[in-house]
Amino acid sequence: MAAIAFLILTTLFALVSCEMEFHNCYLNYRSDSLYRMNYLDTLLPSLSSNIGDDGFYAASEGPAHAVVLCRGDLQLNECRSCVGVVASEIVQLCGNQMRAIRWHMNCMLRYSDEPMLGTMATMPNTTVWSELNVTSPDRFKEVLGALMDDLRGKAAYGGSSLKAAAGNRSGPDGQTIYAMLQCTPDLSNESCDSCLSQAAQLTPAWYPIGARVYTPSCIIRYEISPFYNIARLEQPRDQTLKPSSSGTYHTLISNGDT
Ligand SMILES: *[C@@H]1O[C@H](CO)[C@@H](O)[C@H](O)[C@H]1NC(C)=O
Ligand SMILES: *[C@@H]1O[C@H](CO)[C@@H](O)[C@H](O)[C@H]1NC(C)=O
Ligand SMILES: *[C@@H]1O[C@H](CO)[C@@H](O)[C@H](O)[C@H]1NC(C)=O
Numbered sequence: 723m724a725a726i727a728f729l730i731l732t733t734l735f736a737l738v739s740c741e742m743e744f745h746n747c748y749l750n751y752r753s754d755s756l757y758r759m760n761y762l763d764t765l766l767p768s769l770s771s772n773i774g775d776d777g778f779y780a781a782s783e784g785p786a787h788a789v790v791l792c793r794g795d796l797q798l799n800e801c802r803s804c805v806g807v808v809a810s811e812i813v814q815l816c817g818n819q820m821r822a823i824r825w826h827m828n829c830m831l832r833y834s835d836e837p838m839l840g841t842m843a844t845m846p847n848t849t850v851w852s853e854l855n856v857t858s859p860d861r862f863k864e865v866l867g868a869l870m871d872d873l874r875g876k877a878a879y880g881g882s883s884l885k886a887a888a889g890n891r892s893g894p895d896g897q898t899i900y901a902m903l904q905c906t907p908d909l910s911n912e913s914c915d916s917c918l919s920q921a922a923q924l925t926p927a928w929y930p931i932g933a934r935v936y937t938p939s940c941i942i943r944y945e946i947s948p949f950y951n952i953a954r955l956e957q958p959r960d961q962t963l964k965p966s967s968s969g970t971y972h973t974l975i976s977n978g979d980t
């Protein structure tokens with residue numbers, strides 16, 4: 723019985739998860755095939771090998787700017803492989819558009835003809851949720867809200883290299899609520915806090931058992947089962963794995979070796 727229920731649960735959630743890969747091509751914006759040929763085709767394939775251990779990288783090629791962010795708990799090799807996939811997909815999907823964003827489960831990529839570093843953006847945004855709803859939404863809302871407030875502070879004030887936090891709390895009906903919040907680390911503490919507050923408003927008000935909110939500058943996810951690697955999240959990042967760059971956003975974390 724329990725096994726069947728579990729299968730049904732995972733199948734339902736898998737259905738939602740499959741639709742997790744979104745792109746937004748800014749179709750009402752300018753398109754230009756030379757921009758792609760001259761800049762994107764060089765810029766995007768370079769991202770995956772250049773992204774460092776902190777899972778964040780920004781680069782420019784002529785007028786084209788790109789930003790990539792991996793989930794804060796990924797290993798470098800997983801991060802690079804996600805970025806490689808997203809980089810090739812976004813060109814296929816968004817063709818000759820001057821601006822685009824693509825979110826995968828484990829990483830996101832944006833490119834634009836305008837610089838993006840340090841600027842908070844909550845649009846476009848997208849929310850996905852489980853088909854299943856929690857049994858005690860009022861109590862769930864309270865516990866989840868408190869957990870997210872706590873994690874928002876930890877993520878926002880976490881440092882200039884990684885702005886991510888994950889944790890859990892006991893919820894109603896014997897459930898444990900797990901959540902992970904993350905901003906691009908180029909944001910100021912305050913902008914990250916503000917992005918995560920706005921993103922929290924985009925979680926479904928009826929409280930499904932799991933949901934994810936994606937914006938260009940921050941991401942929220944909660945579930946009733948563990949999904950993150952807390953040990954990796956809390957591990958100091960190896961700054962020597964980051965390629966040298968003239969970018970001004972590369973503030974090194976002070977773990978003694980800089
Ligand atoms: C999320 O996107 C919608 C449009 O898709 C927009 O109307 C809304 O303002 C956005 N929310 C935030 C917090 O930016
Ligand atoms: C969960 O709640 C939403 C909103 O009230 C509803 O549309 C949906 O059918 C519910 N799902 C289940 C499985 O009851
Ligand atoms: C952001 O928060 C961290 C940790 O509290 C702090 O060290 C840093 O000075 C803050 N940065 C700014 C710009 O306020």
Ligand SMILES: *[C@@H]1O[C@H](CO)[C@@H](O)[C@H](O)[C@H]1NC(C)=O
Nearest residue numbers: 888889890891900948949952
């Ligand atoms: C859940 O939270 C407790 C402390 O609040 C912590 O000790 C435990 O490791 C957490 N578990 C996970 C999977 O995060």
